Amino acid sequence: MANLEVAIGSLTLKNPVMLASGTSGSGEELHGLLQLDRVGAVVTKTVTLEPREGHPPPRTVETASGMVNAIGLANMGADAFIAEKLPPLVATGATVIASVAGFAEEEWGELAAKMDAAEGVSAVELNLSCPNTGEEKLIAQDPAQITAAVSKARAATSKPVIAKLTPNVTDIAGPAVAAADAGADAVTVANTLQALVVDWRRKKSRLGAPQGGFSGPAVKPHILYLVNRAAAGVNIPVIASGGIMTVEDVCEYLCVGASAVQIGTATFVDPSAAMKILDKLEPLLVSLGAEKLADYVGSYA
């Protein structure tokens, strides 16, 4: 038996396979298709202080081995989430990581404080990188803003804080270091890639919004590169998110330095993808000679 446990700050996850934010709702919708208490953690859909209606449809377009979405961070707001969605999810026995996004600097502290008080939330992921808010520049593209947001959240909660970064930067090491220095317990690499899907006849976006975020298996080689760069730059765990479909994809990420992974678009393709991966991960690590997960993480030459 290989030990699959992984530590994110003070939190120990039973295994490194999480469900990514925005692709598993509040978890509960997947009940029956997936044992939520088996995955390492469920990262819930990003919530903001106020409810957001999101972008006009269409909101998703399939592309070659991937998809582009412009959901626009549609959510019911942090308070409604905590009151309505969180309790049934916690009742399933799942380890819950709550994803939040602020706009003004103070909001990161307010949101982290709400999640600090929320029973059943084990950690907070800061979505510094949503490409769908209409902001010109993403917070995760600006180390100064990363520092500000992470510091505010860090001060407001004793629960582990994870900074989710954007792949849309020239060098991911800068943002990763900024997050670590500001007190993040881990970084997630990465959110979706900024993308266009074009209706050239109508000379318009195929989405209701002018642009969207690109995800799915097509993005994996690029995110592997970023995870490897980030892992070399920081001493905190790097959580990989990008195009994972199979256990082999997970091993690629672990090998280049990820301590844990998140399953996103794959859940749409196969709602039980995370469980299928988990079934195979432990025996696979054993066959690779690893007694514990950490033996294999970062083993890439």
Next chain:
Amino acid sequence: MFQENLIVGSNENVTGDYYLMHLEIGEREEETAIASAAKPGQFVQVRVHEGTAPLLRRPFTFYKARKRFFEILYKISGEGTRALCRYNKGERVDVVGPLGNGFTLVPDVDEHLLVAGGSGLASMYLLSRMCGRSPAKTVLLLGAQNKDDVPMRRSVAQDFDGLAIPIQVWTNDGSLGNTGFVTKALEKILQDAAKMRFAVYASGPIGMLRKVAELTTPFGIPTQISLEQHIACGLGVCEGCVVKTKDDSGSGYAYRKVCSDGPVFDPAIFEGYWDEIVEP
């Protein structure tokens, strides 16, 4: 909601671009949980291809559902449905369902009017059977561009023959049945028998659904329409499939999810928003 790996019993051309796929449970099992729970108007998310292109599942409504199998009636309209039609007898297909809210039987009416456009016929067989359980008469109005878009052939035709309900076929070019829009037929029926109590159920292109709603909702005729939009998860988790509707108070608007709030809706909620709903 269940995920099952079912066996293709058959996957045959019905006519033109239409195919009928029969998916059944293995010999050793009693029933497919999906088929056993299926209601008219609900749908399944089908993994049309094992690889990554096409990537996402494709949604199809239940054409027929029994204990040990269900069938989908689909039209080839792109890469995903083309991949689906390549499955051979004996191969396995991964399916998730039943999903969404289907049609509900309207009580205390004289006649159930079923209006289908093109591939909208797919949900009408189960629906007709459900309506057949009420004492009211059931009539099917089937519209299409032309005769190639009327999948009322082979086993589908036999299935509907078995129901023994009146069926009117309307094609825009008159190549089969009556000439004109199927909604014209609906309009005439509603006018000719203004005293009858009708319930209307419709599935088809957005334009047809809009016309149906305009003919029924102002007159308080109970109506249910099945709407299609691009589906990513099909499970209500991604917020991707929304359409703009009136909100619950009726004073503002709200986005509702086709996959989990629908796909069957009361069309009254779209009043004022039809122009913003695009054909997927």
